[in-house]
Amino acid sequence: MIIKHQQKRLCLGLAGCLLSTGNVFAHDPVFSPGPHVLFKDGFEIHAEFAQSEQGDEKESEQAVAFKYGLSGDWVVGIELPYETVKDDLGTEQGVGDMTLSTKYRFWRKDTLGVQETAAIVAKVKLDTGDDQVGSGTTDTLLGFTYGYESLKWYRWASVRYRFNQDRSIENKGNLQRGDRLFVDFAGGYRPKVNDYREADTVWLLEFNGEYSGRNAFNGVNRNNTGGSQWFVSPGIMWTLRNFAVKAGVQIPVLSNLNGEQDDSDYRARLEFEWHL
């Protein structure tokens, strides 16, 4: 059943959907990366719960991440998920692939009550997970993100590209997994500027686009793989001093998947974050 499960997941190109958000920080959007980093020697503890449904498949993930600020512009992190996948073949669960990440803010323009920044992000998903939920490959993601933050309004944009490693399947051949491109736009609005000792709320709205290349098996394209999807994603960011809660839901609005594939039904995410 495990092999069937893996083959199905690999063919659909769904593995790791929930892990595709890149480096997310408190004052970044929920489903896409922003340029926010930690202060020098700052430490962040991050807990995350995510769930998605696509046709008869339901995937959920609980993850913990730790991040450290090497400087006021450079942060590194490590993330470890636990994943559960349910579909018509049954349920699989286990420790997912570990991810190492980094973000470097290379440009910053500060004015009174406004900060504009840009950063590059990179992450490597290692082949460390349990067989039943891990992708069995080492994949690399590179991206660029821009952010404008003010006391009232926020806006972000980002683009990321994930290079998916080929995977050899024992006694069967080589699966070439299509790469993925992510394009994101997001906005935020703070209704009231409070004192730092009071709770702070920012409402978010994101537009997340994803394009996946076709998978190929031994050089032959798989029909029912790859395609593009766009999501509208309302969310909320709530902070109190050095503690933050973020939540959001991705609703598919445009789907152009190749062949016969189930459209995504929804994806939801809840995050808790402490800065120390």
Place this chain on the structure above:
Amino acid sequence: MNKLNLVSLKSLLQCLLFSLFISSLTLSTVSSAAETHYQLQVDGLVCPFCEYNVQKKLGKLDGVLKVTANLKDGVVNVLVADGKTLSEKQAKKELTDAGFTLKSIESHQGEK
């Protein structure tokens, strides 16, 4: 005679207590007057996490008693103990490490 002595002892004690109270008040005023209040104009402050970052970085400096920030005005107030100072270089370094830009710094001796 004994009664007279008791009354004068009571008066003496009252005078002593009053003197101690006045002295403590005076000492307290002198102590406050010796602290230095720095007002930093900082650009890029936009969120509560920004304030936390600034407090964390400036608050760890030797002699810093209190750090408060006003997001709307971009002002960070730092109270430094008697005999200690906050140099522009120090403040700039800590704010850069926190991810912000120091525009100016002013000090006011003995003001809160």
